[in-house]
Amino acid sequence: MKTLFKNIKELIQIRDPEIKKVDGLEMKELPSIKDAWLLIEDDKIVDFGSMESFPENNTAKIIDASGKLILPAWCDSHTHIVYAGNRELEFADRINGLSYEEIANRGGGILNSAKTLQETPEDEVYLQSAARLEEVMKLGTGAVEIKSGYGLTEEGELKMLRVIKKLQQHYDIPIKSTFLGAHAIPTEYQSDPEKYMDLVINEILPKVANQNLAEYIDIFCEKGYFSVEDTHKLLSAAKKYGMKPKIHVNQFHAIGGIKAGVEHKALSVDHLEVMTNEDIESLKNTETMPVALPSCSLFLSIPYTPARKILDAQLPIALATDFNPGSTPSGNMNLVLSLACIKMKMTPEEAINAATINGAYAMELSDVVGSITKGKKANLIMTKKIPSYTFLPYAFGSNNIDTVYINGKAID
Numbered sequence: 028m029k030t031l032f033k034n035i036k037e038l039i040q041i042r043d044p045e046i047k048k049v050d051g052l053e054m055k056e057l058p059s060i061k062d063a064w065l066l067i068e069d070d071k072i073v074d075f076g077s078m079e080s081f082p083e084n085n086t087a088k089i090i091d092a093s094g095k096l097i098l099p100a101w102c103d104s105h106t107h108i109v110y111a112g113n114r115e116l117e118f119a120d121r122i123n124g125l126s127y128e129e130i131a132n133r134g135g136g137i138l139n140s141a142k143t144l145q146e147t148p149e150d151e152v153y154l155q156s157a158a159r160l161e162e163v164m165k166l167g168t169g170a171v172e173i174k175s176g177y178g179l180t181e182e183g184e185l186k187m188l189r190v191i192k193k194l195q196q197h198y199d200i201p202i203k204s205t206f207l208g209a210h211a212i213p214t215e216y217q218s219d220p221e222k223y224m225d226l227v228i229n230e231i232l233p234k235v236a237n238q239n240l241a242e243y244i245d246i247f248c249e250k251g252y253f254s255v256e257d258t259h260k261l262l263s264a265a266k267k268y269g270m271k272p273k274i275h276v277n278q279f280h281a282i283g284g285i286k287a288g289v290e291h292k293a294l295s296v297d298h299l300e301v302m303t304n305e306d307i308e309s310l311k312n313t314e315t316m317p318v319a320l321p322s323c324s325l326f327l328s329i330p331y332t333p334a335r336k337i338l339d340a341q342l343p344i345a346l347a348t349d350f351n352p353g354s355t356p357s358g359n360m361n362l363v364l365s366l367a368c369i370k371m372k373m374t375p376e377e378a379i380n381a382a383t384i385n386g387a388y389a390m391e392l393s394d395v396v397g398s399i400t401k402g403k404k405a406n407l408i409m410t411k412k413i414p415s416y417t418f419l420p421y422a423f424g425s426n427n428i429d430t431v432y433i434n435g436k437a438i439d
């Protein structure tokens with residue numbers, strides 16, 4: 028089945044196949060064709076060009092995109108979409124003055140979600156998670172990473188990872204799976220956290236690997252959670268199973284997690300709200316993608332990732348949602364784009380690069396999604412009639428999307 032879009036006001040993020048990510052100054056460029064056409068066949072992008080070279084004689088179904096923009100669907104490289112229940116009561120507690128850390132210290136936070144997850148049957152976790160996945164796809168997300176981390180027992184972690192696997196089987200978008208057993212120390216291990224690390228490394232990790240349930244390894248490297256030493260231990264163990272790191276670092280404190288991640292050739296280091304000069308230095312000349320999660324900063328009222336400092340060091344940035352029940356109950360990449368521009372002073376070009384091609388890189392999907400490139404998946408956003416791509420982050424409260432295409436098919 029062929030579909031030909033014509034009169035596209037602007038076809039955005041056109042890249043040669045060899046471009047896997049864009050760094051620093053390159054992120055200011057957003058290659059596009061104005062007044063364009065785009066041909067897709069089945070699930071793939073086949074060809075595109077300016078309307079001056081419109082292929083008149085063809086049998087494709089024609090869609091007139093006059094006044095509309097087309098760009099690759101968002102690539103959300105950091106989510107916790109699989110969870111059970113919600114934490115709106117903690118939200119109210121925070122409004123009444125408690126901090127995220129205080130709530131966690133009282134046994135709330137991640138441990139609260141872990142309790143709910145453990146008590147919820149797997150089928151029910153699947154249904155709740157699938158609803159969230161469908162929601163974000165309608166908001167323009169065409170590829171996503173999902174972590175475990177609310178199980179915190181062997182049974183709970185494997186249950187979450189099986190749910191991710193079921194989502195991979197039922198939904199036709201690229202979904203990457205990450206094992207985050209080291210997300211928080213369960214109450215019963217708090218007097219002996221090393222014992223929990225032993226459980227994660229020696230009991231759960233081998234099962235995750237043998238059952239082929241996750242491609243990536245994650246750890247929350249943070250004061251009160253897991254140390255840099257724990258991080259080294261876990262990442263070394265995971266390497267033996269071929270699992271690459273994508274890790275939570277520098278959310279509240281800079282304790283050396285970035286350096287540790289880079290030493291283990293992390294695919295990405297995520298959060299980065301607190302960044303020292305040494306952290307920036309350690310990312311230079313590496314293949315590790317820094318990932319910012321601005322809707323987490325908004326929701327928790329914590330600092331935003333210092334994007335300008337990172338970009339001025341010629342480093343790349345990817346943007347992701349962090350969709351989870353505690354720090355970011357939103358999977359809306361359109362909001363992420365706006366926050367990156369408004370709060371992190373990224374330009375619209377930088378933000379769109381960060382939310383597409385660089386997000387794809389942070390999931391090792393640069394050959395599949397993230398740009399308008401012949402042969403890539405036709406996972407696309409067609410906007411409503413809007414004046415320019417700058418309008419996307421600018422009109423932050425509006426739904427600017429007309430249609431989302433996944434594998435060349437419009438979803439509703």
Ligand SMILES: N=CN[C@@H](CCC(=O)O)C(=O)O
Binds near residue numbers: 136275353
């Ligand atoms: N910071 C660690 N993990 C999640 C939050 C988890 C939660 O509060 O449930 C995050 O990335 O923000």
Ligand SMILES: [Zn+2]
Binds near residue numbers: 105107
């Ligand atoms: Zn996270």
